[in-house]
Amino acid sequence: MDLPIPRPNADTRPYWEAAQQDRLVLQHCADCGARQAIPRSYCGTCHSANLTWRDSSGIGKIASFSVVHRAPTKAFRDHLPYVLALVDMAEGVRLMLNVIGEDRLDTQIGDPVRVVFEPRGDDGFKMPQVQRSPA
Amino acid sequence: MSRKQHTARITGVADTAMGELAGSTALGLHAEATNAALKDAGLEAQDIDGVLCGYSMTVPHLMLSSVFSEYYGISPSFNTAIQAGGATACIMLANAVALVESGACRHVLCVTGDNRLTGMTRDGAVAALATVGHPEFEQPYGMSVPASYALVAQAYLHRFGITRDELSAIAVSARKHAALHPKATKRDPLTLADVSESRVIASPLRLLDCCLISDGGAAVIVSAADAARDTRNPVRVLGSGQGHTHEHIMAAPSLTDFGCKASSAMAFSQAGVIAQDIDVAEIYDSFTITLLAELESIGFFEKGEAGKAALAGDISLGGRLPTNTHGGLMSYGHSGAAGGAFHIVEAVHQMRGEADARQVPGAQLSFVHGDGGILSAHCSLVLGKE
Ligand SMILES: [Zn+2]
Numbered sequence: 001m002d003l004p005i006p007r008p009n010a011d012t013r014p015y016w017e018a019a020q021q022d023r024l025v026l027q028h029c030a031d032c033g034a035r036q037a038i039p040r041s042y043c044g045t046c047h048s049a050n051l052t053w054r055d056s057s058g059i060g061k062i063a064s065f066s067v068v069h070r071a072p073t074k075a076f077r078d079h080l081p082y083v084l085a086l087v088d089m090a091e092g093v094r095l096m097l098n099v100i101g102e103d104r105l106d107t108q109i110g111d112p113v114r115v116v117f118e119p120r121g122d123d124g125f126k127m128p129q130v131q132r133s134p135a
Numbered sequence: 136m137s138r139k140q141h142t143a144r145i146t147g148v149a150d151t152a153m154g155e156l157a158g159s160t161a162l163g164l165h166a167e168a169t170n171a172a173l174k175d176a177g178l179e180a181q182d183i184d185g186v187l188c189g190y191s192m193t194v195p196h197l198m199l200s201s202v203f204s205e206y207y208g209i210s211p212s213f214n215t216a217i218q219a220g221g222a223t224a225c226i227m228l229a230n231a232v233a234l235v236e237s238g239a240c241r242h243v244l245c246v247t248g249d250n251r252l253t254g255m256t257r258d259g260a261v262a263a264l265a266t267v268g269h270p271e272f273e274q275p276y277g278m279s280v281p282a283s284y285a286l287v288a289q290a291y292l293h294r295f296g297i298t299r300d301e302l303s304a305i306a307v308s309a310r311k312h313a314a315l316h317p318k319a320t321k322r323d324p325l326t327l328a329d330v331s332e333s334r335v336i337a338s339p340l341r342l343l344d345c346c347l348i349s350d351g352g353a354a355v356i357v358s359a360a361d362a363a364r365d366t367r368n369p370v371r372v373l374g375s376g377q378g379h380t381h382e383h384i385m386a387a388p389s390l391t392d393f394g395c396k397a398s399s400a401m402a403f404s405q406a407g408v409i410a411q412d413i414d415v416a417e418i419y420d421s422f423t424i425t426l427l428a429e430l431e432s433i434g435f436f437e438k439g440e441a442g443k444a445a446l447a448g449d450i451s452l453g454g455r456l457p458t459n460t461h462g463g464l465m466s467y468g469h470s471g472a473a474g475g476a477f478h479i480v481e482a483v484h485q486m487r488g489e490a491d492a493r494q495v496p497g498a499q500l501s502f503v504h505g506d507g508g509i510l511s512a513h514c515s516l517v518l519g520k521e
Contacts, residue, residue, distance in 0.1 A: 004275045006272075007270070037272070038383070038385070064289045064290040064390055066285035066286055068277060069334070070279070070336040071279070072261055072262055072264075072265035072274075072282075073265070084277055084337070094385055096269075096384070098277065109290065109293045127276075
């Protein structure tokens with residue numbers, strides 16, 4: 001069973017389109033300078049619509065993680081155990097991503113990580129993920 | 136901003152049988168709880184002029200309160216449903232208080248129930264609950280409710296150096312209390328080792344760190360002060376407060392401090408009390424980490440101390456702050472919106488002196504707290520003896 005593919009809407013489409021080109025992009029507010037993880041039509045800090053998209057450095061560190069042994073749905077059962085993580089990006093936003101790679105089960109809080117793009121499903125929809133990167 | 140103490144009373148409470156209830160329906164559980172709460176109050180169905188429902192996963196209807204009122208056969212003059220996950224029951228009660236104190240209603244029925252165990256299976260319930268996660272930015276990564284609380288637990292344990300036994304002690308204390316409640320689902324003795332050796336669900340959380348999935352229902356009737364006079368055994372609502380900081384865990388401003396800090400501060404200040412005045416606490420405990428983080432955020436214990444307190448027996452009957460004296464969501468039962476209502480029912484029993492073997496002697500003040508989402512929506516209540 002295939003893992004779910006996000007279904008972009010008008011708020012989120014630029015994020016997912018960039019991911020298909022191996023780019024992680026984040027919204028920056030041109031009025032107050034805030035950056036936000038979950039894309040929106042408005043700035044979640046000053047409520048302005050004056051938002052721009054900028055490429056992320058792709059560098060972050062693990063704020064927290066869990067090695068998941070009980071899947072929420074059938075699709076994830078084939079992938080157990082997987083690592084769910086909150087990643088603090090250098091730009092100051094927090095994303096939820098999976099830690100992937102051979103050493104994923106060694107993940108610890110504070111680990112430096114970098115964003116990679118993992119194809120999913122028949123059409124190879126690319127999902128931003130992270131791998132641990134040696135300090 | 137100081138708010139005058141509430142004047143509303145809780146006049147009737149009841150919960151249904153709990154656990155795996157073959158043949159139960161969500162609406163039937165609502166009706167069963169309503170009948171029992173009316174009887175508890177000494178009121179008739181026609182006395183109810185306001186109805187607040189929560190939500191049901193087996194009856195995911197847009198208008199649950201209308202569906203319930205039709206099913207039960209009442210035509211209230213105020214009728215609506217409230218959805219705030221695990222905070223639903225406390226938020227319903229806070230709304231009922233506002234309705235009777237504004238004069239809009241005299242007796243408001245807050246009713247909840249779900250047959251999520253027999254009605255949708257454990258797997259079905261786990262999958263449905265995961266939809267609190269963001270559909271694009273959390274769910275596609277395999278987020279689940281336990282995994283999200285595990286993210287909080289991992290950060291919390293890391294920051295405050297909390298041990299496995301300290302976390303396990305939270306579940307063990309709840310089980311001790313459940314053993315004293317004839318209606319509790321899990322009454323067998325539980326040891327620290329049982330919790331620490333149960334299978335990993337999402338590290339660091341293990342099976343026995345997690346709440347149950349149960350069929351069950353509960354109802355609470357809130358009445359205006361003058362309307363409460365002819366009821367059987369009213370309990371005072373003294374203060375209430377809410378705190379809302381995020382919905383998705385990836386958007387939480389902190390992994391160690393939550394909206395319960397603001398909600399409890401509001402409730403305590405309105406009631407004119409401080410945390411240390413509370414005799415008994417009934418606090419949402421979807422996971423061991425939930426209760427631990429809330430006990431500390433609310434100010435009952437210093438940061439990093441709640442687990443040690445649990446190990447020392449401080450949150451058990453006879454301790455400094457007996458907490459979840461019915462056994463809570465981990466041992467008594469958890470039926471969605473009704474799960475949070477069980478805490479209210481138990482607090483009212485404690486305030487009336489009707490908690491039998493679980494009674495905290497001389498209890499005058501109780502604290503009730505509900506949390507919805509991933510420590511997202513918080514509502515606190517302070518109740519007092521009449
Ligand atoms: Zn802004």
